[in-house]
Structure formats: structure tokens, C-alpha cells
Amino acid sequence: MPRLNPGNLHRARDLVALYPEPRSALIPILHVLQEQDGYLTEDGMAHVAELLGLAAAEVRGTASFYDMFHFEPVGKYLVAVCTNIACMLQGAYRLLEHAEERLGVAPGGTTTDGLFTLEDAECLALCGNAPCVTVNWRFFGDVDLQGFDDLVGDLRAGRLDDEVPPHGTLSRVDRSVGLAAPQAASGSSGATVGSGSPGDGPRSHAQPDLGTHRSTAATASMNAGHLDGRR
Numbered sequence: 329m330p331r332l333n334p335g336n337l338h339r340a341r342d343l344v345a346l347y348p349e350p351r352s353a354l355i356p357i358l359h360v361l362q363e364q365d366g367y368l369t370e371d372g373m374a375h376v377a378e379l380l381g382l383a384a385a386e387v388r389g390t391a392s393f394y395d396m397f398h399f400e401p402v403g404k405y406l407v408a409v410c411t412n413i414a415c416m417l418q419g420a421y422r423l424l425e426h427a428e429e430r431l432g433v434a435p436g437g438t439t440t441d442g443l444f445t446l447e448d449a450e451c452l453a454l455c456g457n458a459p460c461v462t463v464n465w466r467f468f469g470d471v472d473l474q475g476f477d478d479l480v481g482d483l484r485a486g487r488l489d490d491e492v493p494p495h496g497t498l499s500r501v502d503r504s505v506g507l508a509a510p511q512a513a514s515g516s517s518g519a520t521v522g523s524g525s526p527g528d529g530p531r532s533h534a535q536p537d538l539g540t541h542r543s544t545a546a547t548a549s550m551n552a553g554h555l556d557g558r559r
């Protein structure tokens with residue numbers, strides 16, 4: 329099972345440099361690990377523990393508190409359908425039921441081809457564009473049943489590959505906002521954000537990979553919020 333690959337090890341070290349105590353970088357490094365493999369592998373968590381001078385049990389114990397982290401493989405696309413109040417009032421349960429039928433899995437399940445994992449999510453903070461869906465933490469608002477089918481079709485056909493990276497993770501912001509790693513001034517960026525392929529190393533805030541082809545102004549703003557670190 330994989331540990332952090334060289335590019336992500338570099339990102340992890342940049343993240344450690346942002347904090348007075350190495351252990352403070354635990355959560356963002358776990359996001360990097362999850363971005364790499366799609367879930368938190370035991371070997372990966374052991375590697376993170378080693379990097380931060382923690383026990384493996386401390387890493388797992390912390391990670392297991394947060395439902396954004398996965399400990400089993402998930403599909404290439406983590407599709408979360410919000411069913412909280414605003415979305416519920418706009419037909420989210422009908423949308424979720426439709427998603428279950430369309431993908432052939434219940435919430436928590438992964439399609440047999442390994443492409444999609446479906447989740448029933450709490451508020452995704454896009455209430456103004458209810459009902460909403462995220463795919464690997466990229467926002468899609470005002471999603472009706474046909475819109476959901478179109479989205480799945482586009483993902484399956486690879487038409488959104490430039491906009492939705494593989495694996496489910498909050499990958500745009502590695503806890504860098506308002507902080508500056510010492511290396512940043514010498515050209516080694518601590519502000520590692522982005523949504524490219526796993527293992528492609530540090531990326532820049534300037535990388536304009538926001539939005540989806542179905543973004544409304546609100547969804548674009550929300551995606552931009554990820555880049556700016558407001559979420």
C-alpha cells in the first residue's frame with residue numbers, strides 16, 4: 329500500500345513548515361494523502377505519523393473523527409447529494425432517490441465499475457442553488473433529475489476531467505491561507521492548492537482550475553472560495 333509519493337511528501341513538508349508544531353499540520357496532510365489514494369491507507373497514515381512524530385493510533389484517532397476522511401476505497405467520483413433543509417425543500421430526496429436508481433447504489437455504496445460513490449450529505453453551503461451536489465468537492469447547483477443524468481454522463485465520458493479531479497477530497501486548499509512557510513520566499517511554495525492528478529507536486533494559487541461547465545455565479549463563487557481558503 330502506498331505511502332506519500334515524492335511530490336506529496338514535498339507538499340507535506342511545506343505544510344509542516346507552516347506551523348510552530350509539526351502535529352498541527354496533521355489534518356491538511358491527511359487531505360493530501362486522501363487526494364493521492366482516494367482514502368487513508370494504513371501505510372499512508374503510518375507514514376504521516378512518522379513525519380509528524382506521532383503514534384499511528386493518534387493519526388487514525390484524529391482522522392476518524394471527521395467524516396470527510398475515508399478508510400476504505402471510494403469511487404473515482406465521490407458524489408454527495410445534499411438533503412439538508414434548503415435542498416430538501418427543493419426536492420433533494422427525489423434527487424437522491426433518482427441518483428440511487430441512476431447509479432444502482434444506496435448512499436455509502438460504490439458502483440461496481442469503481443467510478444462513483446454516492447453520499448447523502450448535510451448542508452454543502454450552497455443553499456442558494458438548492459438542490460446541490462458536489463463531485464469531489466466541486467459544486468453543482470440547481471441540479472434537477474436531467475441535470476444529474478447529464479452530470480453522470482459527462483463524468484463517465486471524461487468530459488469533466490479538466491474540472492473534477494479523481495478521488496474525493498477537499499483538495500484545493502492545503503491550510504495555507506494567511507500563513508507563509510519560510511520556503512515560500514525562496515521559491516518552494518507552501519501554498520499548495522489545486523486539483524490536478526495525484527502526485528504532480530506543489531501547485532500554485534494562480535492555477536485557474538475552478539468551476540464547472542454548469543456553474544452558476546454562485547457556484548463559481550463557492551468554488552473560488554475553496555481556492556481563496558474561505559472553506
Ligand code: FES
Nearest residue numbers: 410415452454455
Ligand atoms: S441545504 Fe443544501 S446546500 Fe445548504
